[in-house]
Amino acid sequence: AQRVTQPEKLLSVFKGAPVELKCNYSYSGSPELFWYVQYSRQRLQLLLRHISRESIKGFTADLNKGETSFHLKKPFAQEEDSAMYYCALLQGNKLVFGAGTILRVKS
Amino acid sequence: KAGVTQTPRYLIKTRGQQVTLSCSPISGHRSVSWYQQTPGQGLQFLFEYFSETQRNKGNFPGRFSGRQFSNSRSEMNVSTLELGDSALYLCASSLIAVRETEAFFGQGTRLTVV
Numbered sequence: 185a186q187r188v189t190q191p192e193k194l195l196s197v198f199k200g201a202p203v204e205l206k207c208n209y210s211y212s213g214s215p216e217l218f219w220y221v222q223y224s225r226q227r228l229q230l231l232l233r234h235i236s237r238e239s240i241k242g243f244t245a246d247l248n249k250g251e252t253s254f255h256l257k258k259p260f261a262q263e264e265d266s267a268m269y270y271c272a273l274l275q276g277n278k279l280v281f282g283a284g285t286i287l288r289v290k291s
Numbered sequence: 292k293a294g295v296t297q298t299p300r301y302l303i304k305t306r307g308q309q310v311t312l313s314c315s316p317i318s319g320h321r322s323v324s325w326y327q328q329t330p331g332q333g334l335q336f337l338f339e340y341f342s343e344t345q346r347n348k349g350n351f352p353g354r355f356s357g358r359q360f361s362n363s364r365s366e367m368n369v370s371t372l373e374l375g376d377s378a379l380y381l382c383a384s385s386l387i388a389v390r391e392t393e394a395f396f397g398q399g400t401r402l403t404v405v
Binding site for chain 2: 216277
């Protein structure tokens, strides 16, 4: 079955430190993967998708098919990055979400 | 442009009752998906509608149903409510499908079953 695993419920880092939010997936075929973010009291929104290969707000994510991973990275965390991050896999027209990781950036 | 609007924002119902939630997609969007979000199960897909037809369905019991109107507005209905149905219900709209275009989420409807 298609599944997305985010092993960390909470990741706490200091401002300016590098960030890596882990995401592993199981999928038979060519996966399409996304990162969604939910800031406090705001709606869930798309951060980036792997096919666009963009860097949004300094975040990047590379699809590693060998390791079945799609980790989200940022070289220098900022306090405004504090939020809940969800990794998601596209299955047909539906999104299969991981459990989410809370990122807390401390000053 | 206006975002995805879900009404009501909060709802309290008694076990055994039924409930209807509404979602107005972004103007021009024809695909509407529904998700259930709970602390234990996370975000789970309920169903997706496109041009008034259910195109995809998740693994939820038949008590969960939905429909889409000609103006793309969608409703979901839960009958014979159970305590475990307490959740945040999110609606997402996209132009055609998530595969082709971005999905935009609403603020959600918080349903509490007592």
